[in-house]
Amino acid sequence: NAGVTQTPKFRVLKTGQSMTLLCAQDMNHEYMYWYRQDPGMGLRLIHYSVGEGTTAKGEVPDGYNVSRLKKQNFLLGLESAAPSQTSVYFCATKYQTRDTGELFFGEGSRLTVL
Amino acid sequence: GQNIDQPTEMTATEGAIVQINCTYQTSGFNGLFWYQQHAGEAPTFLSYNVLDGLEEKGRFSSFLSRSKGYSYLLLKELQMKDSASYLCAVMDSNYQLIWGAGTKLIIKP
Numbered sequence: 001n002a003g004v005t006q007t008p009k010f011r012v013l014k015t016g017q018s019m020t021l022l023c024a025q026d027m028n029h030e031y032m033y034w035y036r037q038d039p040g041m042g043l044r045l046i047h048y049s050v051g052e053g054t055t056a057k058g059e060v061p062d063g064y065n066v067s068r069l070k071k072q073n074f075l076l077g078l079e080s081a082a083p084s085q086t087s088v089y090f091c092a093t094k095y096q097t098r099d100t101g102e103l104f105f106g107e108g109s110r111l112t113v114l
Numbered sequence: 115g116q117n118i119d120q121p122t123e124m125t126a127t128e129g130a131i132v133q134i135n136c137t138y139q140t141s142g143f144n145g146l147f148w149y150q151q152h153a154g155e156a157p158t159f160l161s162y163n164v165l166d167g168l169e170e171k172g173r174f175s176s177f178l179s180r181s182k183g184y185s186y187l188l189l190k191e192l193q194m195k196d197s198a199s200y201l202c203a204v205m206d207s208n209y210q211l212i213w214g215a216g217t218k219l220i221i222k223p
Binding site for chain 1: 118122147149154155156157158159162201203210211212213214215216
């Protein structure tokens with residue numbers, strides 16, 4: 001029972017390159033989220049999904065795209081990476097109900113854009 | 115705008131008690147959460163408060179005053195493994211979490 005798994009854990013990109021981060025969960029959770037975490041700032045929501053086939057924008061969606069073709073997977077794409085996207089990215093999941101809010105996080109993916 | 119404020123860093127001694135404060139201004143309120151995050155690791159859930167008062171869970175307690183927009187996390191009998199960042203987050207009227215920048219807690223022997 002792996003919980004929430006993110007791949008890759010580390011990646012270095014050059015400006016303009018593209019990449020995809022994969023989040024996979026085996027907890028049968030409906031809600032999935034992509035956050036970025038930067039020094040001195042709180043976690044910021046990039047995109048989220050409330051179920052298979054649905055996605056929505058969060059606080060900082062520009063420069064990112066997402067897809068949720070399967071319930072267990074939530075992909076985060078960077079079409080043309082920029083140095084400002086250097087960050088630690090966390091995927092998180094939640095069961096279903098809106099009001100409990102306990103999130104289960106993946107281990108994080110550290111991305112550096114040169 | 116929405117805002118969560120917590121101290122950037124605190125230092126405490128092993129075996130002592132420490133209180134980490136969090137104040138918030140958000141569009142609506144559907145609960146306040148505390149998460150623990152060790153360096154280089156993912157955040158993990160500690161506590162949830164939606165009603166005023168104190169919630170106790172072992173060595174950790176969390177307090178909420180909705181009228182004051184204030185919460186604190188109380189850690190007793192501090193251990194070296196408690197060295198971590200503590201994140202305060204508020205669920206707003208849209209059931210989205212607004213996160214504070216976190217408080218880095220340093221425990222000294």
